[in-house]
Amino acid sequence: MSHHDEDLRHRFTALREEAAREAPEFDGLWRQAAAARGRRRRIPLGTWLALAGAAGALLYAAVRRDAPSALPVETVTMPMLGQWRSPTAFLLRTPGEELLTTVPSLGSAPSLSVLSSFPERRPPS
Amino acid sequence: MSAGDLEHQLEALHGTSFGWALACCRWNRDEAADVLQAVYLKVLEGKARFDGRSSLRTWLFAVIRRTAAEHRRRRWVRALAMDRWMARRPASSAAGDPEAGLAGGETVRALRTALEALPRRQREVIHLVFSEELTIADAASVLGIGVGSARTHYERAKHRLRQELAARGPRSR
Numbered sequence: 001m002s003h004h005d006e007d008l009r010h011r012f013t014a015l016r017e018e019a020a021r022e023a024p025e026f027d028g029l030w031r032q033a034a035a036a037r038g039r040r041r042r043i044p045l046g047t048w049l050a051l052a053g054a055a056g057a058l059l060y061a062a063v064r065r066d067a068p069s070a071l072p073v074e075t076v077t078m079p080m081l082g083q084w085r086s087p088t089a090f091l092l093r094t095p096g097e098e099l100l101t102t103v104p105s106l107g108s109a110p111s112l113s114v115l116s117s118f119p120e121r122r123p124p125s
Numbered sequence: 126m127s128a129g130d131l132e133h134q135l136e137a138l139h140g141t142s143f144g145w146a147l148a149c150c151r152w153n154r155d156e157a158a159d160v161l162q163a164v165y166l167k168v169l170e171g172k173a174r175f176d177g178r179s180s181l182r183t184w185l186f187a188v189i190r191r192t193a194a195e196h197r198r199r200r201w202v203r204a205l206a207m208d209r210w211m212a213r214r215p216a217s218s219a220a221g222d223p224e225a226g227l228a229g230g231e232t233v234r235a236l237r238t239a240l241e242a243l244p245r246r247q248r249e250v251i252h253l254v255f256s257e258e259l260t261i262a263d264a265a266s267v268l269g270i271g272v273g274s275a276r277t278h279y280e281r282a283k284h285r286l287r288q289e290l291a292a293r294g295p296r297s298r
Contacts, residue, residue, distance in 0.1 A: 020141070
């Protein structure tokens with residue numbers, strides 16, 4: 001160790017001794033820290049309660065908004081499936097279709113009247 | 126290590142811990158006491174836990190240094206948020222003048238003033254080695270830097286400190 005290092009060591013020793021003299025008591029600082037810890041523990045409890053209240057209020061508001069309203073719902077009458085007719089069923093009707101669905105009688109010519117019964121191609125009103 | 130054991134060991138290191146806290150707070154006694162109390166609070170709350178990877182003193186010094194840096198940052202933010210002039214006046218008067226915080230003999234005051242002229246890293250390394258009698262490796266661990274880097278800071282700090290002390294006149298003890 002050089003002379004300069006020795007000199008520095010003496011100076012720093014004096015510095016350390018002075019700091020030790022100036023140091024506050026350990027017990028005091030430790031007790032204050034313990035008290036601060038107790039205070040910090042109490043604060044979160046109140047904070048948590050406030051947060052829980054706010055969250056509950058928000059949840060309640062959200063549920064209320066999504067709930068179905070009390071207004072009467074318009075009732076819709078559904079038709080029976082067997083009674084349903086397609087709106088374009090008339091397009092399937094062809095001239096003389098009665099000839100295909102009736103049995104002709106022997107000895108008589110087919111009536112031409114059936115041909116006059118050409119279905120009117122008009123959508124049902 | 127039980128809580129009681131830790132408390133006893135912290136008590137044994139209290140004087141030297143305060144010395145290091147003073148160095149981290151630029152010799153502001155009140156601030157150093159606040160920092161040390163905050164360190165004890167961290168220990169009590171379990172925010173700072175000694176895991177045995179280093180010596181207790183090295184670990185404690187690292188916690189003190191980090192806590193002092195947090196205090197410094199908080200004070201800086203507060204000074205920005207509040208009226209700057211009003212906020213800076215008390216802080217600068219204590220932190221800027223190393224002779225104002227503590228009393229002390231001529232030797233100590235001259236050393237403190239000379240230390241203030243050093244860059245922070247150099248000041249920290251030389252304080253840990255000479256005042257707290259840590260090895261350079263332990264000092265590097267406290268500061269979170271490499272041993273080579275700590276050695277460089279140490280050599281530069283010694284050289285600079287020699288110049289600063291010489292400029293302030295002959296040694297007085």
